[in-house]
Amino acid sequence: xxxxxxxxxxxxxxxxxxxxxxxxxxxxxxxxxxxxxxxxxxxxxxxxxxxxxxxxxxxxxxxxxxxxxxxxxxxxxxxxxxxxxxxxxxxxxxxxxxxxxxxxxxxxxxxxx
Amino acid sequence: xxxxxxxxxxxxxxxxxxxxxxxxxxxxxxxxxxxxxxxxxxxxxxxxxxxxxxxxxxxxxxxxxxxxxxxxxxxxxxxxxxxxxxxxxxxxxxxxxxxxxxxxxxxxxxxxxxx
Numbered sequence: 001x002x003x004x005x006x007x008x009x010x011x012x013x014x015x016x017x018x019x020x021x022x023x024x025x026x027x028x029x030x031x032x033x034x035x036x037x038x039x040x041x042x043x044x045x046x047x048x049x050x051x052x053x054x055x056x057x058x059x060x061x062x063x064x065x066x067x068x069x070x071x072x073x074x075x076x077x078x079x080x081x082x083x084x085x086x087x088x089x090x091x092x093x094x095x096x097x098x099x100x101x102x103x104x105x106x107x108x109x110x111x112x113x
Numbered sequence: 114x115x116x117x118x119x120x121x122x123x124x125x126x127x128x129x130x131x132x133x134x135x136x137x138x139x140x141x142x143x144x145x146x147x148x149x150x151x152x153x154x155x156x157x158x159x160x161x162x163x164x165x166x167x168x169x170x171x172x173x174x175x176x177x178x179x180x181x182x183x184x185x186x187x188x189x190x191x192x193x194x195x196x197x198x199x200x201x202x203x204x205x206x207x208x209x210x211x212x213x214x215x216x217x218x219x220x221x222x223x224x225x226x227x228x
Contacts, residue, residue, distance in 0.1 A: 009153070032214040043117075043204055043219035044156075051214050090155060094215025099208075100146070100169060101215040105155035 002027045002095045006104035014112050019063075019078040021107050023091035026072060033074040034092040034101065035065055044090060050074060061085070086111045116142075117220035119205050125226045126195050134223040136205030137187040144168075145188045146217060147180055150202040159203075162188060195227045 007022040025031060032051050036044040048059025055067040065076045074091060088108050094101040118137040126132050136145055147159040158172040162182040173180065177195075182188040192199055202222045209216035 032216070034216060036219075041221075041224075043221040044206075044217075045219070046209065046216065049214070049216055092215070099213060099215055100158055100161055101217065102158070103148075103156040105153070 002031065002093045002098070002102050004091050004093050004102055004104035006089075006091050006107050008107055009105065010108045010110060012110040012112065013081045015083055016080050019076070019081045019085065019109065021076040021089050021091075021109065023065075023074045023076065023104060024072055025074060025091070025093040027093055027095050029095050029097075030069075032094045032096065032101075033065075033067060034094070035059065035063070035074075035076050036090045036092065036103075037061075038088040038090065038106075040087075047076070047089075081109075081111045083111050083113065085109055116218050117145075117205055117207055119203075119220035119223050121223060122221065123224050123226070125228060127228050128196055129194050132192040132195050132199070132225055134190040134192075134203050134205075134225070135187040136190070136220060138205075138207045142207045144208055145182055146206040147188075147190050148204045148206065150204060150222070152201075156204065159190070192225075195225070197227045200225055200227045 003026045005024045034049045035047040038044045048057045050067045058064045090106045091104040092101040116139045143164045148156040160180045161169040177193045179191045202224045204222045206217040206219045209218045
């Protein structure tokens with residue numbers, strides 16, 4: 001069975017600071033992994049995805065994530081936060097052959113001026 | 114998200130009434146997912162549909178909830194005799210560009226409020 005844990009329901013950073021949002025997963029087979037962003041009153045948009053190519057994945061808006069099999073992690077990072085990055089971020093996992101992704105509870109990113 | 118249109122965007126119902134949420138994927142897409150987002154709980158899978166067929170409904174509550182995706186027209190998520198606990202955002206999604214990876218492309222959601 002697949003599951004996702006996002007550590008920290010809220011993360012607060014200053015503008016210009018490093019962003020680190022944590023995601024750990026469990027899966028019985030090599031998974032596909034995703035990060036989505038949700039702005040208020042909108043749907044989810046795909047930020048980036050890992051599908052077994054390079055373990056360091058680059059996405060939109062300067063975000064990237066690294067798949068670490070030994071740690072079962074897929075943490076999301078951005079070197080320098082912008083005010084416009086304030087949103088809810090969701091990590092998701094999908095086992096190969098499942099087609100039904102499981103989402104974490106989400107992490108709200110707050111960016112201070 | 115023009116690829117998936119959901120309506121209504123906001124719906125208010127009184128307890129005991131019925132709610133119908135519609136999802137129209139872009140032409141050529143024959144599969145849709147429905148997810149529910151409750152405050153502080155993230156997204157929970159409800160049902161995965163193909164036109165005229167339910168592929169997986171393991172996340173659907175046993176009572177009051179039903180979903181369909183007819184050959185013609187939008188997918189409908191129907192909630193009968195709504196209760197306050199049904200208040201949530203309901204999202205429809207279609208498979209994304211990654212073939213069979215679970216990548217999803219979401220609509221903007223329908224937000225149900227039960228008074």
